[in-house]
Amino acid sequence: MNRTKEQARKRLHMRIRNKISGTGERPRLSVYRSSKEIYCQLINDLDGHTIAAATSKGLKGTKSEQAAEVGKMIAERAKSAGVEGIVFDRGGYRYHGRVRSLAEGAREGGLKF
Numbered sequence: 001m002n003r004t005k006e007q008a009r010k011r012l013h014m015r016i017r018n019k020i021s022g023t024g025e026r027p028r029l030s031v032y033r034s035s036k037e038i039y040c041q042l043i044n045d046l047d048g049h050t051i052a053a054a055t056s057k058g059l060k061g062t063k064s065e066q067a068a069e070v071g072k073m074i075a076e077r078a079k080s081a082g083v084e085g086i087v088f089d090r091g092g093y094r095y096h097g098r099v100r101s102l103a104e105g106a107r108e109g110g111l112k113f
Contacts, residue, residue, distance in 0.1 A: 013092030020087050021045045029074065029086045029106065031099055038067045038098050040074050042083060052077035067098040071105020078111055085112040 003011070022028030027042040042051040054073040056066040078086070086106075093099045107113065 009092040011092075016089060016092065020089060022087055022089075025083075026085045026087055027051050027078075027083060028089045029111075030089045031091045031093065031102060033091070033093055033098055038063070038070055038102060040070060040102060042074065042078055042081070042086065051081050051083065063098055064101040067101040068105035068108075071102040071107075072109040074102075075106045075109020075111045079109075084110075088113050 020028060022043050022045045024044050024046065027044050030041045030043055032039045037056045039053070039055045041053045043049070044051055052074060054070045054077060056063075056070050059066040059069050061069070078084075088103060090099050090103075095103070103113070
């Protein structure tokens, strides 16, 4: 059976999601990467609520620099919401490039994985 890249990514993401879940004290940092932008959300899966979100829309620089900036933004918003630790959900993407830059930016901002 032939799968497209997107179908393979979604299948991998579902396998990851079966293993991890976010709580109020330790929400899930979910990452979505499009060809132009990168988006992330802090999600409490028990209540089904998004605590904070950040996107690269309107930021300047390379895509990796934008992703690092988004990581810092989500860390700042998480701190203001009273969140210190998170569970990282890479969304089926490899921990490489923009996804890694976002995670490192969030760590620099003070979030604990």
